[in-house]
Amino acid sequence: MKSILGLLLLAAIWGGSFLFIRILVTDLGPILLMELRVLLGALFLCVVGGFLKQQPQLWYYKKHYLTLGCFNSALPFLLFAYAAQTLNASLLAILNSTAPFWGVLIGAIYFKDKMGKVRILGCLLGLLGVITLVWADIDVSTGYSAGTICATLGATLSYAIASHYTKLAPDCGTLNNAQGSLWGSVILIFPLLLLFPYDVTFNADTLWSVLLLGVVCTGAAYILYFKLIATMGAQSALSVTFLIPLFGMLWGYLVLDETLTYYTVVGGLLILLGVGFVTGVFSRVWHSMVVKCVST
Incomplete structure (x- = not known):
């Protein structure tokens, strides 16, 4: 039960x-916003790492x-922030869930992983879902x-690349990888601040929102995710992908008064x-149900 509650909490945070x-991209611009996000997340994980006596070297x-x-934070964060200037939070959260499709395609093309009919069906359904969202929620004529x-x-392709890269990269530990990757993002994003200046609007509400985004939605979320992997296993923890869009749509509807259209829900x-x-979540659930029925 604790693991399920943790999964719901993580989905609510990431959503x-x-x-x-x-909310923040208009006041701070995509580059400064993401620099503050990764910096605050890195500082938070630095404190946690020091407390746990884990140094990322x-x-x-x-x-x-x-x-x-670059691939796990800087690039996807910047791309999402850029898109957030025009797309609503609900649509961003839904499109975020396409990362597993890229992961499967990369695995099939570069690592010769077997696709299988079920995975191909999943990719086609996902593509149809994206087309549905684009067709209904975006006016193509706007440009x-x-x-x-x-x-x-x-951005989701970048997440998939990072996921496959970690399988081949040095085993530095999950917390160290999280902290180290965020510090790497801080370094990579910083030069862009000088190249693309932005008129910043900063107030108390902006400050609190940035702190929540950096500390809670980035730093603390990493820790919770790693804990779920340890208690539930990586495959079960990945099911958070299903819940993030639902919470993203919920927060957008409750806080920003975003409209949930029929096409948004269907897509x-x-x-x-x-x-x-x-x-493979559906296959595992079905197999588990069959085993329980047979055993009883």
Whole structure:
């Protein structure tokens, strides 16, 4: 029961991150917002790592942390922040769930993993879901739809690349990888602040929102996720992917008064259904039910 509650809490936190991004991106701009997010998350994990006496050895593994930070934080965070300037929090959260599709495709193309009919079906359902969302929620004639949708899909592709990279990278430990990758992101994003200045609007509400995004939605969320992996296993912990869009839509509806259209719901369900087939969650649940029925 504690693991299930932890999973729901993590989904609520990560679903809320899209809400904060949508609120803050206008005041701070995508680059400064993401720099503050990764910096605060890194500082929080630095304190936690010091308390647990775990040091990431930043200089020794600098190439690893910079690579991981690029694909796991810097690039996807910036792309999502860019898209958040026009897309609502609900749609961002839904499109975030396409990461497993990219993971399967990368595994099949570069690592010769077997796709199977079920995974192919899942990819097709996910693609249909994305098309449904784009068709209904974005006016193609405005000219920004292709860029923002490609930005979000590029962000999830980056997550998938990072996931496969960690399998081949040095085993530095989950907490060290989290902290090191965030410090790598801080370094990578900083030069962009000088190249693309932005007129910042800062007030008390902005400060609290940034703190929540960096400390809770980034730093603390990493710790909770790693704890769930330890208690539930990696595959079960990945089921949080199903819940994030639901909380993203809920927060967007409650806080930002975003409209949940019929196409948003249908497209979101198609993506989640596709993720279920791609990740094998449905197969495992079905197998578990059959085993229980036979044993009784």
